[in-house]
Amino acid sequence: MIKELEIKLKQKGIRPTAMRLLVLEALSGQEAAVSLSDLEEVFEKSDRVTLYRTLKTFQENGLVHSIDDGTGAPKYALCEEGCECNIEQDLHVHFHCRMCRETFCLPKYKIPDIDLPGEFIPEEANLVVKGVCGKCSA
Amino acid sequence: MIKELEIKLKQKGIRPTAMRLLVLEALSGQEAAVSLSDLEEVFEKSDRVTLYRTLKTFQENGLVHSIDDGTGAPKYALCEEGCECNIEQDLHVHFHCRMCRETFCLPKYKIPDIDLPGEFIPEEANLVVKGVCGKCSA
DNA sequence: AAAAATCATGCACAGGAATTGCATTTATCA
């Protein structure tokens, strides 16, 4: 259980400290993307900055990707198998629910290619659809 | 000149005060979207909060739309003729240059329709492409 | 196994930005 998470970290070249295992475990149990503040509530005992740096480390090593859903605070979600979130073509769509304020990854929905005018050289893209999710519209 | 701006405000149901005329004039002369801080530099004498509320008023009355380009601060741009930025179908793409940090509206480029799973009810969408603009790549 | 070096963590604090409350001024309307 914990062992699996430890392996996951090592595979990405991240030293498996207690803190990191806990954060990874918390992220694994989440369906929606979480913000730093969300995490802070889960780990009341820990320092905000440590969580901040933990997420940063995860991100730099391709374990999570961050989503800017327009709420002001970036959110983080575990990368799935084959989530090449650094490569332009593989960026997926995110959905932000205005009711529960949660943000979901839709890894199966890729951002369509936009054929921009020549003077614009694209490198990455971010598409957030906002609306109401299934739980909130029921 | 100023008269035109005044009419524009009145058409949208916004009382044409001096401040608002100045802000509208400043926005009209901009090719790229501007942030609150950008505006603040132009109007050094004025208060940040007033500018903030002016933009908010403009936005509520459909005179400008805001873009979240991921820089942390929302940017604002004048709506063009027929810019139905409240209506899902008409949302256009924005381009953010990582060199000059400017954000451009691409009104001719609409966000493609994403056929989401049924449980997600879309209401709006935001697509920001990041890269390098023509001026910076030359 | 001990010393040295590197890395992780926690605390304090700086800085930027959105946002609100309230008092004052300005404009509208009866």
Added chain:
DNA sequence: TGATAAATGCAATTCCTGTGCATGATTTTT
């Protein structure tokens, strides 16, 4: 003109990212 409503400016709050530095833990080297 007097009453009412709206706009503005100032002060202050809150929230968040990010940095500096000291301490503790872990890895590496000798």
